[in-house]
Amino acid sequence: MDFKGSDTIPGPRAEDQLPHTAQSAAKIVIVGGFGVGKTTMVGSVSEITPLTTEETMTQAGIGVDDNFGSASKTATTVAMDFGRISITEQLVLYLFGTPGQQRFWFLWNGLFEGALGAVVLVDTRRLEVSFDVMGRLEERGVPFVVAVNAFPDAPRYAIEELRTALDLTPDIPIMECDARRRASSRDVLMTLMRFLHSLAMTGSRT
Amino acid sequence: MAELSAYLHLPFSAMGVLLTEMLTAELVQARAPIVRKARTDRSLLEAVMNGLQRL
Numbered sequence: 194m195d196f197k198g199s200d201t202i203p204g205p206r207a208e209d210q211l212p213h214t215a216q217s218a219a220k221i222v223i224v225g226g227f228g229v230g231k232t233t234m235v236g237s238v239s240e241i242t243p244l245t246t247e248e249t250m251t252q253a254g255i256g257v258d259d260n261f262g263s264a265s266k267t268a269t270t271v272a273m274d275f276g277r278i279s280i281t282e283q284l285v286l287y288l289f290g291t292p293g294q295q296r297f298w299f300l301w302n303g304l305f306e307g308a309l310g311a312v313v314l315v316d317t318r319r320l321e322v323s324f325d326v327m328g329r330l331e332e333r334g335v336p337f338v339v340a341v342n343a344f345p346d347a348p349r350y351a352i353e354e355l356r357t358a359l360d361l362t363p364d365i366p367i368m369e370c371d372a373r374r375r376a377s378s379r380d381v382l383m384t385l386m387r388f389l390h391s392l393a394m395t396g397s398r399t
Numbered sequence: 400m401a402e403l404s405a406y407l408h409l410p411f412s413a414m415g416v417l418l419t420e421m422l423t424a425e426l427v428q429a430r431a432p433i434v435r436k437a438r439t440d441r442s443l444l445e446a447v448m449n450g451l452q453r454l
Contacts, residue, residue, distance in 0.1 A: 203406070219443060219447060273411075275402060275405060280446055289401065309444075383448060386448045
């Protein structure tokens with residue numbers, strides 16, 4: 194049904210449709226620099242086939258998109274990734290992966306509206322990309338946790354070393370993860386939830 | 400909205416314009432999302448945590 198040349202546009206598969214019992218939705222945004230694995234993370238935890246507006250990187254991106262350290266990367270997210278997790282019959286959690294490239298920052302405006310919090314995904318080979326992203330979140334007052342995506346060929350650092358390198362305050366959780374693994378990505382989301390919960394308890398940093 | 404634009408292969412901004420028109424014409428309904436309050440609702444966070452644990 195969904196091959197090229199078909200006239201009908203395929204809608205969601207039956208099992209991907211939002212249950213009618215769903216009444217409310219919460220939103221989490223996954224951000225990070227270029228090529229840190231946001232798409233992978235949304236895909237590994239989403240219960241629906243994640244929707245992605247990822248396109249093959251073209252000649253036009255050469256020299257514009259800095260893909261240092263990910264030379265084999267041939268596709269990048271031009272708009273966003275979208276995934277969903279049903280928490281209860283009434284409550285769904287939406288995951289949005291958003292592009293790290295600076296020229297897509299205009300998308301952030303709508304995306305962070307009403308978001309509970311954010312996950313900043315970091316690649317140790319290109320830490321500097323994360324600074325801008327974290328700065329923007331702080332400006333907006335969006336609470337976030339930092340997840341270091343452990344690429345197999347990336348250098349490993351002690352978490353505390355990374356905390357210093359990223360100039361994170363001690364209250365912001367930072368952890369290692371493997372965005373390809375569902376359990377690992379789920380743990381990242383759990384960490385964010387616990388962090389938000391502790392913020393709600395203390396009432397600080399709203 | 401993101402879901403619609405992905406299925407229809409339409410740009411997000413175009414979808415926004417279209418949906419706004421449709422809302423005005425009462426062809427679609429919009430449900431308000433949960434907004435982040437000054438203090439996030441703890442019960443909501445707890446519900447999400449419980450749900451994630453079951454994944």
